[in-house]
Amino acid sequence: MRIIPKEVETLWTLFTAPVIWAGHFLACYALAAIWCAKRGDLGFAVVQAGIVAMTLAALAMIVLSGWLAWRQWGFGTNDPPHDDPSATDRNLFQGFATLLLCGLSFVAVLYVALPLLFIDGCSS
Amino acid sequence: MAIAGGFIWLTVIGLLVHATRHERTPIDERIASRLIFWGGAAIPSLLLFLLLGYALWLMPGLRPFARAGEANGLRIEVTGEQFWWRVAYHPADGGVPILSANEIRLPVGERVEFLLKSTDVIHSFWIPALGGKMDMIPGRVNRLSLLATKPGTYRGPCAEYCGTSHALMTFTAVAMQPAAFGEWLAVRANPSPGASLPGRDIFLRNGCGACHRVAGTQAEGGVGPDLSHMGSRGTIGAGVLPTDDEAVRSFIAHPHLIKPGSKMPDFNMLPQQDIAEIASWLKGLE
Numbered sequence: 001m002r003i004i005p006k007e008v009e010t011l012w013t014l015f016t017a018p019v020i021w022a023g024h025f026l027a028c029y030a031l032a033a034i035w036c037a038k039r040g041d042l043g044f045a046v047v048q049a050g051i052v053a054m055t056l057a058a059l060a061m062i063v064l065s066g067w068l069a070w071r072q073w074g075f076g077t078n079d080p081p082h083d084d085p086s087a088t089d090r091n092l093f094q095g096f097a098t099l100l101l102c103g104l105s106f107v108a109v110l111y112v113a114l115p116l117l118f119i120d121g122c123s124s
Numbered sequence: 125m126a127i128a129g130g131f132i133w134l135t136v137i138g139l140l141v142h143a144t145r146h147e148r149t150p151i152d153e154r155i156a157s158r159l160i161f162w163g164g165a166a167i168p169s170l171l172l173f174l175l176l177g178y179a180l181w182l183m184p185g186l187r188p189f190a191r192a193g194e195a196n197g198l199r200i201e202v203t204g205e206q207f208w209w210r211v212a213y214h215p216a217d218g219g220v221p222i223l224s225a226n227e228i229r230l231p232v233g234e235r236v237e238f239l240l241k242s243t244d245v246i247h248s249f250w251i252p253a254l255g256g257k258m259d260m261i262p263g264r265v266n267r268l269s270l271l272a273t274k275p276g277t278y279r280g281p282c283a284e285y286c287g288t289s290h291a292l293m294t295f296t297a298v299a300m301q302p303a304a305f306g307e308w309l310a311v312r313a314n315p316s317p318g319a320s321l322p323g324r325d326i327f328l329r330n331g332c333g334a335c336h337r338v339a340g341t342q343a344e345g346g347v348g349p350d351l352s353h354m355g356s357r358g359t360i361g362a363g364v365l366p367t368d369d370e371a372v373r374s375f376i377a378h379p380h381l382i383k384p385g386s387k388m389p390d391f392n393m394l395p396q397q398d399i400a401e402i403a404s405w406l407k408g409l410e
Contacts, residue, residue, distance in 0.1 A: 117177070
């Protein structure tokens with residue numbers, strides 16, 4: 001049995017990476033806000049570790065989504081523009097667009113996580 | 125940051141001029157793809173990453189919060205009300221807060237933490253000479269840390285539209301030498317000796333104390349501004365008029381003409397003599 005299906009023919013896979021970015025963004029800010037409002041005994045390190053873990057998970061999922069998109073695009077064997085009115089070209093176009101969105105989301109997730117390098121605690 | 129922005133702008137405009145001025149010669153498709161990938165995606169992402177990192181690194185300096193040991197421990201709680209400022213100085217030793225209104229004093233060279241609140245609508249606290257503005261939101265406590273580096277008197281407006289007299293809601297921030305500030309605060313911790321004038325009894329008899337507090341008297345109201353040391357403030361009505369006899373008299377008689385939308389009713393029905401007595405007593409509270 002395959003874990004990853006050989007082919008997924010749906011428009012929704014296009015949005016996987018941006019949805020992961022949005023979820024990661026929300027989760028990071030919600031975690032920090034709730035943690036700082038509740039002031040647990042464990043300190044800010046929990047938030048830092050949590051954001052690092054969520055960032056790595058988000059990046060891994062985006063890479064996976066990107067690999068699937070690359071596969072859908074035929075591993076780069078066909079050059080754009082895929083503008084023939086055919087099922088093949090529609091499929092290739094979607095794969096290529098998904099791959100580009102994966103790249104964008106990868107960078108965006110890194111940008112979201114960047115402040116972590118400079119934050120050392122909740123403001124008093 | 126500005127230099128980097130200017131450099132990027134010049135590069136992009138330079139490329140644009142280059143692209144429009146020079147004759148069109150087709151370039152190899154592989155080279156074009158690589159150019160788009162590196163010039164259009166990879167390098168801009170990397171540059172943005174570096175600039176964003178630099179900006180985030182600068183951020184604590186732009187809006188610093190007092191670190192442990194750096195602050196002098198004084199916290200000033202400012203509550204926005206329609207249309208004035210309730211001020212409470214919380215001493216470092218956790219003693220009784222010292223109440224005031226519409227004027228903020230702070231020591232030069234010491235970082236002071238402000239706790240910003242609101243009881244009615246959103247206001248915004250801003251001393252442009254000392255730092256950025258910060259909203260005062262009902263139900264929340266926003267923190268702002270300011271450091272005055274030069275003694276002086278600075279103006280602070282309400283920077284978020286809050287109703288009819290929004291434009292008439294200001295305060296003065298006075299930055300003083302730490303020693304002078306300490307003395308000033310110590311004086312404010314006690315009732316003003318004031319002058320024993322008949323205005324005091326007229327003030328109390330007419331119920332002014334239901335809304336206004338004057339330390340050392342039965343006036344304990346918390347609806348309107350604290351008047352304990354009103355005579356020592358430069359302005360009345362949250363920066364609307366100077367603290368002179370005539371202005372105080374006209375404010376008592378017609379607060380709505382001077383400050384539309386204020387909660388204080390007109391006291392024009394009092395005899396002019398009584399109003400004058402109240403005004404000179406209040407002005408004497410230094």
